[in-house]
Structures are given as structure tokens and as C-alpha cells.
Amino acid sequence: MKIIIGSNNPAKIEAVKHAFKGNYDFFSVNAFSGVSEMPFSDEETIKGALNRAESAIKIGHGDIGIGLEGGVQETTYGLLLCNWGAIASNEHSSIIAGGARILLPEEIAIRLRNGEELGPVMDDYTNKQNIRKKEGAVGIFTNGKIDRAEMFTHLTKLLVGQYEYHRSLIK
Ligand SMILES: O=P(O)(O)OP(=O)(O)OP(=O)(O)OC[C@H]1O[C@@H](n2cnc3c(O)ncnc32)[C@H](O)[C@@H]1O
Numbered sequence: 001m002k003i004i005i006g007s008n009n010p011a012k013i014e015a016v017k018h019a020f021k022g023n024y025d026f027f028s029v030n031a032f033s034g035v036s037e038m039p040f041s042d043e044e045t046i047k048g049a050l051n052r053a054e055s056a057i058k059i060g061h062g063d064i065g066i067g068l069e070g071g072v073q074e075t076t077y078g079l080l081l082c083n084w085g086a087i088a089s090n091e092h093s094s095i096i097a098g099g100a101r102i103l104l105p106e107e108i109a110i111r112l113r114n115g116e117e118l119g120p121v122m123d124d125y126t127n128k129q130n131i132r133k134k135e136g137a138v139g140i141f142t143n144g145k146i147d148r149a150e151m152f153t154h155l156t157k158l159l160v161g162q163y164e165y166h167r168s169l170i171k
């Protein structure tokens, strides 16, 4: 079975490989998200995940397409880090799932509200490079307890499990 991941980000690729168990071939493509570089709502982030999954399965001629998208959601408590995923298949309509969420510190949130992207802001804040491809903001702000790959692994398991459940209903 051919799984196409709609991103070349190593944290996302590692997560998808961990979440699937069995005999699968993994490929990654630079899928089109069709949303802004920094999605600013759950709605927009979900749209990005769906677009990535559906473009990945097409571009890669796969059995399954996986789209993972990071974003933020404004709330009365502050700005939440949010992540959404989608799984596209040839059998039925795409399925979505959300990842763990935490509040971003206000000094980070202010910069995002002013139009900056979280990836570069995190690198600047930590004085490190490519945080988004490594532990991610979630890893930094949870003291390394849950890194970006682990968060995406959990999210992808929610996708794969729902996919299996739907398949068992149509068989
Ligand atoms: O190559 P792609 O797949 O696009 O991976 P990405 O790291 O850019 O991730 P997203 O597009 O899904 O995330 C949207 C934006 O939010 C940033 N972002 C999201 N989650 C992050 C995290 O945990 N740590 C750092 N940046 C994050 C990311 O760098 C982008 O600027």
C-alpha cells in the first residue's frame, strides 16, 4: 500500500511512519496547502490539511494521502497552537482529526498577530535553527515532553484508526 505524505518536513514524515504499522511504502511530496503560510483559525488549518492530503494522493498516485497542517486559533484565553490532519483515500471522502493544543506565550502571540510566521519566530525566540523541523513550538513550551513528531504521530493515529473503522463499515 502506497502512502503519500503531503510535506517534506521531517517531523511530519517521521510521525506518519510511526503511526502506520504493517507493510507500507512511504513517499513524500510538496503538496499544495492552498491556505496562508500561517493559518489563523481551525477552519483554515483544516482546509490546509485536507488540500494537502487530497493533492498528495493525486500527485503521488497513492492509495492514501496524508495532510498535516499547523496553525493557530484565537480565543479569549489567548492564542492556541493548533494542528490538524486529514487522510484521503480512493474509497471514501476524506477524514480529519485534530492534534493536542497549548496556549502560546503572549510575546509569541503578539508577533503572529502582527503577521509573522511561527517557524521563524520560534527560531528567533530560541536562538536555534529549524525548530519547526525538530521539536517544534510544542516541544519547546512543554520542556521536551511532547515534541512535534510525537504530537503528529498521535494525530496520524487518530486518522488511521478512523480510516480503518470507516473501511470496516463499507466492507
Ligand atoms: O513544510 P511544511 O509541511 O509546510 O511544514 P511547516 O513546518 O511549514 O508547518 P505548517 O506549514 O504545517 O505550519 C504552518 C506555520 O506554522 C509554523 N509552525 C506550526 N507548528 C509549529 C511548531 O510546532 N513549531 C514551529 N513552527 C510551527 C510553521 O513553521 C509554519 O510557519
Ligand SMILES: [Mg+2]
Pocket (backbone or CB within 6 Å): 037
Ligand atoms: Mg508550511
